[in-house]
Amino acid sequence: xxxxxxxxxxxxxxxxxxxxxxxxxxxxxxxxxxxxxxxxxxxxxxxxxxxxxxxxxxxxxxxxxxxxxxxxxxxxxxxxxxxxxxxxxxxxxxxxxxxxxxxxxxxxxxxxxxxxxxxxxxxxxxxxxxxxxxxxxxxxxxxxxxxxxxxxxxxxxxxxxxxxxxxxxxxxxxxxxxxxxxxxxxxxxxxxxxxxxxxxxxxxxxxxxxxxxxxxxxxxxxxxxxxxxxxxxxxxxxxxxxxxxxxxxxxxxxxxxxxxxxxxxxxxxxxxxxxxxxxxxxxxxxxxxxxxxxxxxxxxxxxxxxxxxxxxxxxxxxxxxxxxxxxxxxxxxxxxxxxxxxxxxxxxxxxxx
Amino acid sequence: xxxxxxxxxxxxxxxxxxxxxxxxxxxxxxxxxxxxxxxxxxxxxxxxxxxxxxxxxxxxxxxxxxxxxxxxxxxxxxxxxxxxxxxxxxxxxxxxxxxxxxxxxxxxxxxxxxxxxxxxxxxxxxxxxxxxxxxxxxxxxxxxxxxxxxxxxxxxxxxxxxxxxxxxxxxxxxxxxxxxxxxxxxxxxxxxxxxxxxxxxxxxxxxxxxxxxxxxxxxxxxxxxxxxxxxxxxxxxxxxxxxxxxxxxxxxxxxxxxxxxxxxxxxxxxxxxxxx
Amino acid sequence: xxxxxxxxxxxxxxxxxxxxxxxxxxxxxxxxxxxxxxxxxxxxxxxxxxxxxxxxxxxxxxxxxxxxxxxxxxxxxxxxxxxxxxxxxxxxxxxxxxxxxxxxxxxxxxxxxxxxxxxxxxxxxxxxxxxxxxxxxxxxxxxxxxxxxxxxxxxxxxxxxxxxxxxxxxxxxxxxxxxxxxxxxxxxxxxxxxxxxxxxxxxxxxxxxxxxxxxxxxxxxxxxxxxxxxxxxxxxxxxxxxxxxxxxxxxxxxxxxxxxxxxxxxxxxxxxxxxxxxxxxxxxxxxxxxxxxxxxxxxxx
Numbered sequence: 001x002x003x004x005x006x007x008x009x010x011x012x013x014x015x016x017x018x019x020x021x022x023x024x025x026x027x028x029x030x031x032x033x034x035x036x037x038x039x040x041x042x043x044x045x046x047x048x049x050x051x052x053x054x055x056x057x058x059x060x061x062x063x064x065x066x067x068x069x070x071x072x073x074x075x076x077x078x079x080x081x082x083x084x085x086x087x088x089x090x091x092x093x094x095x096x097x098x099x100x101x102x103x104x105x106x107x108x109x110x111x112x113x114x115x116x117x118x119x120x121x122x123x124x125x126x127x128x129x130x131x132x133x134x135x136x137x138x139x140x141x142x143x144x145x146x147x148x149x150x151x152x153x154x155x156x157x158x159x160x161x162x163x164x165x166x167x168x169x170x171x172x173x174x175x176x177x178x179x180x181x182x183x184x185x186x187x188x189x190x191x192x193x194x195x196x197x198x199x200x201x202x203x204x205x206x207x208x209x210x211x212x213x214x215x216x217x218x219x220x221x222x223x224x225x226x227x228x229x230x231x232x233x234x235x236x237x238x239x240x241x242x243x244x245x246x247x248x249x250x251x252x253x254x255x256x257x258x259x260x261x262x263x264x265x266x267x268x269x270x271x272x273x274x275x276x277x278x279x280x281x282x283x284x285x286x287x288x289x290x291x292x293x294x295x296x297x298x299x300x301x302x303x304x305x306x307x308x309x310x311x312x313x314x315x316x317x318x319x320x321x322x323x324x325x326x327x328x329x330x331x332x333x334x335x336x337x338x339x340x341x342x343x344x345x346x347x348x349x350x351x352x353x
Numbered sequence: 354x355x356x357x358x359x360x361x362x363x364x365x366x367x368x369x370x371x372x373x374x375x376x377x378x379x380x381x382x383x384x385x386x387x388x389x390x391x392x393x394x395x396x397x398x399x400x401x402x403x404x405x406x407x408x409x410x411x412x413x414x415x416x417x418x419x420x421x422x423x424x425x426x427x428x429x430x431x432x433x434x435x436x437x438x439x440x441x442x443x444x445x446x447x448x449x450x451x452x453x454x455x456x457x458x459x460x461x462x463x464x465x466x467x468x469x470x471x472x473x474x475x476x477x478x479x480x481x482x483x484x485x486x487x488x489x490x491x492x493x494x495x496x497x498x499x500x501x502x503x504x505x506x507x508x509x510x511x512x513x514x515x516x517x518x519x520x521x522x523x524x525x526x527x528x529x530x531x532x533x534x535x536x537x538x539x540x541x542x543x544x545x546x547x548x549x550x551x552x553x554x555x556x557x558x559x560x561x562x563x564x565x566x567x568x569x570x571x572x573x574x575x576x577x578x579x580x581x582x583x584x585x586x587x588x589x590x591x592x593x594x595x596x597x598x599x600x601x602x603x604x605x606x607x608x609x610x611x612x613x614x615x616x617x618x619x620x621x622x623x624x625x626x627x628x629x
Numbered sequence: 630x631x632x633x634x635x636x637x638x639x640x641x642x643x644x645x646x647x648x649x650x651x652x653x654x655x656x657x658x659x660x661x662x663x664x665x666x667x668x669x670x671x672x673x674x675x676x677x678x679x680x681x682x683x684x685x686x687x688x689x690x691x692x693x694x695x696x697x698x699x700x701x702x703x704x705x706x707x708x709x710x711x712x713x714x715x716x717x718x719x720x721x722x723x724x725x726x727x728x729x730x731x732x733x734x735x736x737x738x739x740x741x742x743x744x745x746x747x748x749x750x751x752x753x754x755x756x757x758x759x760x761x762x763x764x765x766x767x768x769x770x771x772x773x774x775x776x777x778x779x780x781x782x783x784x785x786x787x788x789x790x791x792x793x794x795x796x797x798x799x800x801x802x803x804x805x806x807x808x809x810x811x812x813x814x815x816x817x818x819x820x821x822x823x824x825x826x827x828x829x830x831x832x833x834x835x836x837x838x839x840x841x842x843x844x845x846x847x848x849x850x851x852x853x854x855x856x857x858x859x860x861x862x863x864x865x866x867x868x869x870x871x872x873x874x875x876x877x878x879x880x881x882x883x884x885x886x887x888x889x890x891x892x893x894x895x896x897x898x899x900x901x902x903x904x905x906x907x908x909x910x911x912x913x914x915x916x917x918x919x920x921x922x923x924x925x926x927x928x929x930x
Binding site: 029153158159161162294297301320323326330331334335 | 778864884
């Protein structure tokens with residue numbers, strides 16, 4: 001250590017570049033592993049991909065022609081190379097049911113999932129962070145116990161069951177919210193003609209188009225699933241916030257802030273919170289990823305036309321290219337989220353830069 | 354009238370195995386002078402310093418027959434009154450700048466925070482005061498240090514920043530809790546002399562907490578020797594070598610001396626009776 | 630009894646076993662003072678008991694259909710939690726379902742941690758390229774969405790209880806590998822390992838006899854905390870029709886079969902869901918309490 005801030009501009013640039021390099025390498029390896037896994041899964045499937053295209057009554061010539069076209073006579077490593085090459089160019093295969101490119105289909109379904117998971121995460125953060133801070137600053141009190149129990153309950157809840165109970169109570173019994181689907185049927189029909197789709201997320205699109213009645217209807221449909229998923233994500237976020245905050249409040253710099261005569265809100269929400277934010281970013285990214293993945297369970301219940309329903313429907317139709325394509329996309333989103341949280345982490349924590 | 358008077362101070366922690374008393378009836382008073390508190394780790398010297406600022410958090414508890422600072426009853430003061438005292442009139446420098454500075458805020462943000470939040474100074478004025486404070490602790494390129502994060506500073510630099518931060522509001526009393534123990538020996542003297550000069554120039558009271566008897570003797574006017582939460586001896590620094598209490602003598606004897614005997618240093622004799 | 634307690638609480642244990650048992654005893658005392666953890670223990674204990682005694686305490690056979698008594702509401706004499714669309718007693722099915730849940734949970738608890746321990750200790754012990762390769766593989770699995778991977782695996786292997794277990798175990802091991810590797814790294818260079826090595830012990834023996842035991846405590850805590858997640862994923866697979874097959878009384882499957890009747894006969898879906906919720910809450914409460922006991926730092930004061 002020296003008596004001066006050590007870094008000079010070129011060396012800092014160099015370390016950043018180097019770190020970025022290793023990170024890109026890691027990223028590439030992870031994505032390759034992901035593809036290897038889906039590829040292998042795809043090859044062991046007891047479903048004959050040729051047969052599922054040509055049908056049972058095809059002649060041997062037709063069969064062989066398709067087999068050749070799919071590249072199935074090549075050695076396995078070559079098939080994998082082709083698979084990776086295609087994936088890199090955005091070709092994840094063709095759906096057996098619809099004969100459409102898987103990626104095109106997914107890009108149509110994905111915004112619905114993204115919209116739901118994002119809203120749920122926002123709810124989870126807005127409720128979970130203050131709840132965790134409340135519990136951490138009053139350990140052992142009734143408030144702390146309540147946060148702890150409510151959190152553990154959220155941890156233990158099967159989401160699909162929670163969705164069913166939510167529908168039963170808030171839609172069936174109380175009628176407070178819209179039912180399954182993203183819109184009422186009447187709006188659903190109108191949507192094609194009246195709404196310019198910018199993002200595929202209905203709340204944003206209707207707002208951009210200024211169609212407020214449709215916005216309200218879409219909101220009444222999304223609020224129940226988003227609220228329930230938000231509860232699950234809140235459970236996780238509040239628990240982690242509590243434990244991070246407890247840890248920070250025991251640090252010496254907190255005493256320093258108090259010695260300086262800073263009011264308690266500033267000690268907690270400025271001094272401690274900035275440090276809590278560092279690990280919390282990873283937690284929020286994780287819970288976001290968890291919601292995206294959990295969509296395979298929740299979306300069937302709410303008839304939500306998102307990636308989750310796409311994958312499950314493909315599963316039941318034995319449409320393996322669609323299932324594996326969906327898996328690759330979710331995996332890639334996971335990797336991207338990881339990376340985003342890494343970058344944010346660096347921004348918040350000067351020690352990690 | 355004395356600046357600070359403490360009578361029968363007790364600090365208790367509730368633990369799973371029952372209450373533990375960290376400080377058990379400590380009394381002292383302090384004018385605008387330098388008081389040293391010496392003892393081993395666990396003797397309650399740090400807790401005594403923090404109790405004066407009322408910075409013991411639950412499950413810890415502070416009790417005292419009297420604790421007055423400049424006529425203000427610290428035991429009866431509201432949390433708001435305490436906040437006004439902390440920083441403004443009583444400040445504290447802690448052991449290790451690695452932990453006592455907020456790792457994700459720049460030095461500048463931490464230095465100007467008090468001025469901006471408490472004294473409602475404009476940004477430019479606050480920065481000017483902070484730069485002056487950094488110069489006062491002999492930091493050569495204060496502009497640069499202002500934009501640095503704590504992990505980019507060496508220990509000596511960090512502790513100087515800490516001292517600057519605490520002295521900005523010109524407090525009447527400074528509590529220095531082992532301010533040089535975490536630093537390299539070569540830097541220790543430097544930081545001490547800076548602290549020494551600043552305290553002298555501004556005429557503030559000082560409570561200097563340390564485990565190093567020699568250092569305290571050189572630096573302070575009076576010394577309290579603590580053992581297991583009690584004061585076992587109080588004496589003028591100049592009389593330290595003539596200390597009566599066996600524990601104090603024990604502490605003195607386990608320090609090596611130039612020209613002293615080369616035999617093994619004696620272990621410390623600890624008698625439970627002294628703590629009663 | 631009193632003598633035993635004194636022996637356990639002795640602050641100066643005479644043997645290693647006494648010291649260890651004394652630690653367990655202290656931990657148990659601390660756990661007992663935590664009401665949430667105790668209720669978790671109670672729930673898990675009840676699950677074990679119900680699974681063992683299902684044939685004797687269940688009022689009806691779980692699979693026999695009786696179409697004359699279908700969709701009876703809760704509170705019907707003889708069918709206290711109602712009946713499902715085939716006239717089967719829901720209470721009996723839930724009681725028998727405990728066996729399936731326990732079966733899945735214990736199979737996963739026996740396989741995933743073992744695989745993880747193996748990967749983690751080997752990676753940590755050897756270091757170098759072995760470590761890099763194994764940890765890279767672990768990271769790839771970690772980067773994968775767990776549920777979706779399990780789903781894809783079951784899709785390939787075909788639905789069924791064993792395949793569901795296999796799929797869950799294959800997706801559950803990476804966190805254990807991480808934990809085990811971290812623990813291994815801390816003991817790898819310790820003197821006692823060096824001493825064993827000097828005695829001429831082989832690698833397999835060092836890892837199995839001296840490294841793995843050091844990793845066990847942290848792995849066990851993780852297993853308890855993970856069980857709730859395993860129950861939820863197993864139920865999810867069942868719900869999607871990819872796990873246990875009808876007519877077996879698996880809770881997730883039962884929820885799914887009741888979906889058609891949600892708004893009219895709500896009990897068909899909600900009752901088994903409640904069972905899943907309670908059991909996974911039990912594991913979570915217990916795991917939470919165990920962690921507090923074994924890691925006092927995180928305990929609430």
